[in-house]
Amino acid sequence: MSNPVIVAIDGPSGTGKSSTSKAVAAKLGLSYLDTGAQYRAMTWWMLSNGVDVNDSAAVATAAEKPVIVSGADPAAPTITVDGVDASGPIRTQEVTAAVSAVSAVPEVRTRLVGLQRDAAAGAPGGIVVEGRDIGTTVLPDATVKIFLTASAEARAARRGGELKATGGAQVDLVATREALVRRDAADSGRKTSPLAKADDAIEVDTSELTLDQVIECVVTLIEEKRAAS
Numbered sequence: 038m039s040n041p042v043i044v045a046i047d048g049p050s051g052t053g054k055s056s057t058s059k060a061v062a063a064k065l066g067l068s069y070l071d072t073g074a075q076y077r078a079m080t081w082w083m084l085s086n087g088v089d090v091n092d093s094a095a096v097a098t099a100a101e102k103p104v105i106v107s108g109a110d111p112a113a114p115t116i117t118v119d120g121v122d123a124s125g126p127i128r129t130q131e132v133t134a135a136v137s138a139v140s141a142v143p144e145v146r147t148r149l150v151g152l153q154r155d156a157a158a159g160a161p162g163g164i165v166v167e168g169r170d171i172g173t174t175v176l177p178d179a180t181v182k183i184f185l186t187a188s189a190e191a192r193a194a195r196r197g198g199e200l201k202a203t204g205g206a207q208v209d210l211v212a213t214r215e216a217l218v219r220r221d222a223a224d225s226g227r228k229t230s231p232l233a234k235a236d237d238a239i240e241v242d243t244s245e246l247t248l249d250q251v252i253e254c255v256v257t258l259i260e261e262k263r264a265a266s
């Protein structure tokens with residue numbers, strides 16, 4: 038029997054990792070893991086429990102406490118914290134603004150990387166795992182590594198469209214762009230497993246591609262790799 042396919046999809050925020058990963062996993066019958074949701078869940082727990090997210094020692098001490106469980110069905114991914122559905126609360130502005138500080142704490146990363154490796158090992162049919170350090174740190178032996186990029190302008194426009202579609206107010210694209218760039222800089226600049234492209238990852242610039250084109254491109258790359266092995 039062939040080895041399960043492990044796909045690592047990394048890249049800066051808003052490059053299309055979640056949309057692409059879920060669709061690719063669904064098409065190929067693979068499990069799916071959104072590691073960003075786990076860092077957000079950890080951050081939400083810290084905020085909800087009065088931990089100062091800028092006090093790295095306090096975050097480190099608390100990092101073992103939350104029970105974070107991710108559901109791996111790409112058609113309906115779930116995330117709970119201490120048994121409570123966290124899928125809504127982890128997407129708030131408050132969590133987005135705090136998540137880079139929490140994810141920079143080494144004890145947080147050790148805890149979540151452990152969960153991520155367990156999820157990959159527990160997916161006998163294979164898995165698509167998306168994040169910032171999957172190809173470099175979490176799953177360095179992944180079958181296929183993809184690094185998605187897109188211009189800051191394209192990413193801000195996508196976020197704007199997303200917020201408009203969900204009934205949000207008119208989006209300030211300049212502020213959205215600045216917030217994306219700031220988060221990427223924090224994620225790329227941290228000491229422990231920063232956002233980075235693995236040497237053996239294939240870079241796909243999605244700025245001028247539709248989502249369907251990106252999905253097709255990634256599926257083709259995976260099938261080529263499978264055929265060659």
Ligand SMILES: Nc1ncnc2c1ncn2[C@@H]1O[C@H](COP(=O)(O)OP(=O)(O)OP(=O)(O)O)[C@@H](O)[C@H]1O
Nearest residue numbers: 049050051052053054055056195199243246247248
């Ligand atoms: N190629 C594309 N063309 C147009 N829109 C896209 C494309 N890829 C993704 N989108 C849209 O851009 C938005 C952001 O995509 P998505 O959430 O998948 O990115 P992400 O990289 O996972 O972001 P984050 O890291 O912040 O979670 C979504 O509204 C999605 O529908």
Ligand SMILES: Nc1ccn([C@@H]2O[C@H](COP(=O)(O)O)[C@@H](O)[C@H]2O)c(=O)n1
Nearest residue numbers: 050072073074076136137140168169170
């Ligand atoms: N492997 C990862 C994944 C995510 N992060 C941190 O979580 C933040 C939120 O990620 P989203 O994909 O939901 O936008 C991200 O900005 C990183 O700070 C990480 O460190 N490693």
